[in-house]
Amino acid sequence: MGARRVVRAGLLPLLLLALSATAASLIAASPAQAVGYRYWSFWERTGSTWTFAQTGPAMTDPADGAVEGWRFAVSADSADAVKPRGAASFATICASTPPRPGTKRVALVLDFGTSQDAPNGATPPAARTSCARVPEDATAADALAAVAKPLRYDASGLVCAITGYPATGCGEQVSSGGATGSSPAASRSASANGGSGSGGSDTGPSLGVLAGGAVVLLLGAGAAWQVRRRRER
Incomplete structure (x- = not known):
């Protein structure tokens, strides 16, 4: 019985260490967190208040x-979209x-954004206003x-x-490291045909999810070890 306890006491910490290393490696390998999409947003103004257009x-x-x-x-969705200046x-x-x-x-305010939002080091034009005369x-x-x-x-x-x-690009996803990914669905208010919203796709569990699973296993193994030790005392 004493030998069995020694084996358990030796193997379980090793198991916990291995699971901990797995979780750490998965977290380190996870992709940079996305911060939003680079796109033209459409707004309507009443008085001095800008409202993100719903159509x-x-x-x-x-x-x-x-x-x-x-x-x-660059913004994640309508909740944090940047208003025209x-x-x-x-x-x-x-x-x-x-x-x-x-x-x-119709009065239009065209704000080309800042250099931080510009793609590939482009220089945004100066903001300007225009008055459009159009049919009723x-x-x-x-x-x-x-x-x-x-x-x-x-x-x-x-x-x-x-x-x-x-000159190039269209609604590409931007990560915290500046990398870009696939474009969102054209259901934002800036779409000529649709309303507000966001797009995306599921391609299976991410590394972050796998890392979370490894942490769960780590905690579970630790709890099981503690329970077994109490029973054997």
Whole structure:
């Protein structure tokens, strides 16, 4: 009985050590944590308050006097999306665009973001404002196209570039280390065809999940060892 206790006392700590090493190696090998997506977000302003648009620009019918904004930045979702900068009012932006029958005027704020959000070391253009005069039945996408060409879209309608910026890429995922991954589904409000949301896919358990499992095994083995020792005393 004494020899059996010695064996258990010797093997179980080794097992715990092995499991601990496995958990540590899995955690160390896990990929950099994603911080969000690099994309153009679409906003609507009431007074001085910007609101993340709940529908895509092709589904939005702005009224004469509307103020809409676009911001290029890295964000995880609508909850932490970065708002356009600048407080110019409709009266200021469209001061030189008088009303005309059969048309409407939409003020746009185009914020190309910061160098930290720029892809591949690109230099973002300076933010600017424009007043779009469009037909009365025009959408927000029509207003954008009237003043911010060239525009670039992906196959599912996500706005990839405004006035040609950025030159490449479209909604790519960005990690904390700066690496990029696959683009999100075009169901964000910046999509010409859809509403807000986010995309993704499941490709099996991640290394982080496996590392968590190893830690669970580690804790479980330690608890079992303690219980067995109490019973043998």
